[in-house]
Amino acid sequence: MSGGNLIVMEKRPITLHINGCDIDVLIEPRKLLSDVIREDARLTGTHVGCEHGVCGACTILIDGRPQRSCLTFAIQAQGKTLSTIEGVVGEDGGYTALQQAMHEEHGLQCGFCTPGIIVTFEAYLKNNPDPTEDEIRDVLSGNLCRCTGYQNIIRAIKKAAAMIRVDVGGA
Amino acid sequence: MLNKTAFSSIGKRQPRSEDYRLLTGRGRYIDDIDISGALHACFVRSPYAHARILSIDGADAEDLPGVVGVFTGNDLSQWTTKLRMAPPIEGVKPLEMTTLPIDKVLFHGDLVACIVAEDRYLAEDAMELVDIDYEPLPPITDMFKALEDDSFLIDETLGTNLISQQSFATPDVHRIMSNGDKVIESTFSEHRQTHLPIETRGIIAQWDAGCEHLTVHVGNQATHPYRSALAARLRISESQLTVISPDVGGGFGQKIALYREELTVAALARYLNQPVRWREDRMENLMAASHAREDWVRTRTVVEADGRLKAMSLEIVEDFGGYCFYPANYLARVIAMILSGPYKLQHYAYDVKVVLTNKCGNGPMRAPMAITSWIMDGTIDNIARELGMDPVEVRRINMIREDEFPYQMATGETLEDINPFETMEKGLALIGYEKLRKQQKADQEQGIYRGIGICNVVESTTYGSKFYKSAGIPGSGHEAAWVRVEPSGAIIASVGISATGQGYETAFAQTVAEGLGVNAEDVSVQLGNTDVAPYGMGSRGARGGTAGGGTAYLAGQDAQKKVLAIAAKMLGLNTDEQLSMKGGKVWRRLDEDWSDTKLTLADVARIAYLDPTNLPQGMEPGIQIHKTYDPPSMTYSNSTHFCQVVVDVKTGAVCIERYLIVENCGTVINPLIVEGQQHGATIMGLSGTLFEQVIYDENGQNLTGSLADYLIPTATEVPDLEIVHMNTANKRTPAGIKGMAEGGVMGAIGALSNSVSDALLPFGIVIDKHPISPNVLRTLLREKE
Numbered sequence A: 001m002s003g004g005n006l007i008v009m010e011k012r013p014i015t016l017h018i019n020g021c022d023i024d025v026l027i028e029p030r031k032l033l034s035d036v037i038r039e040d041a042r043l044t045g046t047h048v049g050c051e052h053g054v055c056g057a058c059t060i061l062i063d064g065r066p067q068r069s070c071l072t073f074a075i076q077a078q079g080k081t082l083s084t085i086e087g088v089v090g091e092d093g094g095y096t097a098l099q100q101a102m103h104e105e106h107g108l109q110c111g112f113c114t115p116g117i118i119v120t121f122e123a124y125l126k127n128n129p130d131p132t133e134d135e136i137r138d139v140l141s142g143n144l145c146r147c148t149g150y151q152n153i154i155r156a157i158k159k160a161a162a163m164i165r166v167d168v169g170g171a
Numbered sequence B: 001m002l003n004k005t006a007f008s009s010i011g012k013r014q015p016r017s018e019d020y021r022l023l024t025g026r027g028r029y030i031d032d033i034d035i036s037g038a039l040h041a042c043f044v045r046s047p048y049a050h051a052r053i054l055s056i057d058g059a060d061a062e063d064l065p066g067v068v069g070v071f072t073g074n075d076l077s078q079w080t081t082k083l084r085m086a087p088p089i090e091g092v093k094p095l096e097m098t099t100l101p102i103d104k105v106l107f108h109g110d111l112v113a114c115i116v117a118e119d120r121y122l123a124e125d126a127m128e129l130v131d132i133d134y135e136p137l138p139p140i141t142d143m144f145k146a147l148e149d150d151s152f153l154i155d156e157t158l159g160t161n162l163i164s165q166q167s168f169a170t171p172d173v174h175r176i177m178s179n180g181d182k183v184i185e186s187t188f189s190e191h192r193q194t195h196l197p198i199e200t201r202g203i204i205a206q207w208d209a210g211c212e213h214l215t216v217h218v219g220n221q222a223t224h225p226y227r228s229a230l231a232a233r234l235r236i237s238e239s240q241l242t243v244i245s246p247d248v249g250g251g252f253g254q255k256i257a258l259y260r261e262e263l264t265v266a267a268l269a270r271y272l273n274q275p276v277r278w279r280e281d282r283m284e285n286l287m288a289a290s291h292a293r294e295d296w297v298r299t300r301t302v303v304e305a306d307g308r309l310k311a312m313s314l315e316i317v318e319d320f321g322g323y324c325f326y327p328a329n330y331l332a333r334v335i336a337m338i339l340s341g342p343y344k345l346q347h348y349a350y351d352v353k354v355v356l357t358n359k360c361g362n363g364p365m366r367a368p369m370a371i372t373s374w375i376m377d378g379t380i381d382n383i384a385r386e387l388g389m390d391p392v393e394v395r396r397i398n399m400i401r402e403d404e405f406p407y408q409m410a411t412g413e414t415l416e417d418i419n420p421f422e423t424m425e426k427g428l429a430l431i432g433y434e435k436l437r438k439q440q441k442a443d444q445e446q447g448i449y450r451g452i453g454i455c456n457v458v459e460s461t462t463y464g465s466k467f468y469k470s471a472g473i474p475g476s477g478h479e480a481a482w483v484r485v486e487p488s489g490a491i492i493a494s495v496g497i498s499a500t501g502q503g504y505e506t507a508f509a510q511t512v513a514e515g516l517g518v519n520a521e522d523v524s525v526q527l528g529n530t531d532v533a534p535y536g537m538g539s540r541g542a543r544g545g546t547a548g549g550g551t552a553y554l555a556g557q558d559a560q561k562k563v564l565a566i567a568a569k570m571l572g573l574n575t576d577e578q579l580s581m582k583g584g585k586v587w588r589r590l591d592e593d594w595s596d597t598k599l600t601l602a603d604v605a606r607i608a609y610l611d612p613t614n615l616p617q618g619m620e621p622g623i624q625i626h627k628t629y630d631p632p633s634m635t636y637s638n639s640t641h642f643c644q645v646v647v648d649v650k651t652g653a654v655c656i657e658r659y660l661i662v663e664n665c666g667t668v669i670n671p672l673i674v675e676g677q678q679h680g681a682t683i684m685g686l687s688g689t690l691f692e693q694v695i696y697d698e699n700g701q702n703l704t705g706s707l708a709d710y711l712i713p714t715a716t717e718v719p720d721l722e723i724v725h726m727n728t729a730n731k732r733t734p735a736g737i738k739g740m741a742e743g744g745v746m747g748a749i750g751a752l753s754n755s756v757s758d759a760l761l762p763f764g765i766v767i768d769k770h771p772i773s774p775n776v777l778r779t780l781l782r783e784k785e
């Protein structure tokens, strides 16, 4: 009958290392990393589509590996290196190869799933510069897109891989 | 050189101008918008499918620090009016709906109370402390049982659960149907689905007490009609309300209506005199936003010995759920009106029933008439099986040929400027139909069950006001646009349509540019704000191209007319007849050649705004064009979908080996965007047919409240689509645009279902319901083994 069993949590100061910056926030320990990134760090490019780990829209890199930020508490991310879509920037401050290819191949419509996909494949293509279509589909299966039917996203990823290979080969 | 006839901006495969912000994480969706001091709303929802609310006690919740209040239906009824859905349509019963339920809940997930707190986590904590007493009532979860005489009633005031019924018959149809010919019966049924935009619903409402003005940020496809509805329900003037739809993470028809949650939040922002925001969670979105489809259909057909259709009747029963956010005839009746599609049929009758049940209310989902093409081509396949004919032959003999257009359907609708015979024949050649049939036979002997499914689609794309009237749907089909050339020559345009991912900013820039004679990159298109955009009817159906792009094109043309009149004066000419704009410059024709006059749009704009005494006599200063346009009654696009599958009879798995679409969608504004829409629509159709399903158990409990239960395909489950264009222009619309973006769903449902039936022909199995899951197929196969 009373609110006695609900513990209103004390806020705690923590520091998150996001996109190369230290960001101090004051948060409840139960607050999800996705919410802290969006609301406290004000990096709203990371989207929330389900909050139960299925859609992949909230994907960020934690210590270089794609992870769902809706499945972690922010407090667990202290001391880790986080990177979000806002940290994905091409060499001259413009598009990366993947962003460029997504643009050219129309790999996005509403764009809500897009940051999760870009973050995932920026990391993937670094380690797998020459993926097969099946491998691309397999990795992409962690991100739901309701608009595109995936065909143009796959085309864009293939194109980006080729662009990156040329770049690396030429350097 | 300047070519006066060919388009220069329309038809360009131009990557989208929207992309930059979306690719770099700088999009602004509802939840990205920071409003300081905003309170958070969350909703307490019914655990029952059908129950009386006896009492609501929010005292404990209100005691929780940070909770501002718990608000109920009674509270909201002080600040808002009821929705009365009572369109003047024969056969549709009037319904009333309060902002929040007061004494009865009608589905699992229905609204009971709204909690407002300082943050979202707190609001959710408080939810557990609201004490509600319910008296459960018998749930009605089956539309056929809902129609029985002794059924419990969803709305006692109606005296029935049959919310809408319409029928139609041509004079001779019943006589022909009953003169002794064999009647071929076919049934089709779609299961319940939901739109599932990856961004859920959400709203932020801010009341400015000084100006007595409400500003609402909400993801919405039709911001002006939404503003009209919201203002009326809040009893304020439309002039006191601004609706802003920023970037929207998908809509698919779910983001058109004014929902009760949104109205509640808006009313509370005003009452509390503090901004209030709400972000729907995924479970709410799956269970309680809006559902779609769920119908049962039967056709009865009599044919000549050669397969020619003599007469046909259609029955539809649709399960509409518990609430009507749209007139109940809105979805199903269009199916009945356009059913015969590309086939000749003059003797026809229909009966369309819409039923209330204890489920989430239905609304239009990308291709509300999606089942149409499956019904028609599925019926044709049944006729072919009955007569032992090739399904293609039955299609050929019934199809409307080039010289028979315009063709008036039995319902009075006129088809023109389409080429279904050509798209089908082209596709048949491309897939090598004859050879494929031989291969199919040979494979069958090896135990490989391959199927070929064909679906001819006639897609109703742009609904003009005349069609709405004849379909008995309230509303208008017109659209509005403005184009302004500012003193510097900068070009800004707007249309009363808001985007949910369709690339309208790019496409409309292309049509404005075409009309005005400038480069599309130089046109800035501003959408989704009712203070900026003209009053238009929004994004729905496939009206974006013809209504939106078309009106913008006409406004661009008018702007060009004014520019040229000014330019003629500047050049010392008596007339502008020999002038034209291209690339933002004024060109002049001398004999057959066009030459650059060196006058630019900026030069002309400067005179228009800053030196108006130099304008032609009587001309108003400035270059600001406002245009409205009502499209023809209906525009149609057409396509033929081919789906080739192999069914593994041991596991029930369906593998799509090849998928081909031959499409005629008129003048294409931007091929890149159009292809994207075709992909999205077709995959949505395949997905609905194979995977998606909202499941209610017999108690009306929704069992599909997470993305682990409600399945949509991932990249590993979708085929690549081949698309071939055979576009012809519409002769009546601006630039010949027809519209598209829903036909893919229609074709996919039909082609896939027909292909699985074709594969399973040796077992005598005909697919008449969805989803075609391995489980369902195995059950059907077991019955035959």
Ligand code: FES
Pocket (backbone or CB within 6 Å): A047, A048, A049, A050, A051, A052, A053, A054, A055, A056, A057, A058, A059, A068, A069, A070, A071
């Ligand atoms: S929001 Fe994290 S996976 Fe969907």
Ligand code: FES
Pocket (backbone or CB within 6 Å): A107, A108, A109, A110, A111, A112, A113, A114, A144, A145, A146, A147, A148, B198, B249, B250, B501
């Ligand atoms: S682009 Fe809309 S969900 Fe992927």
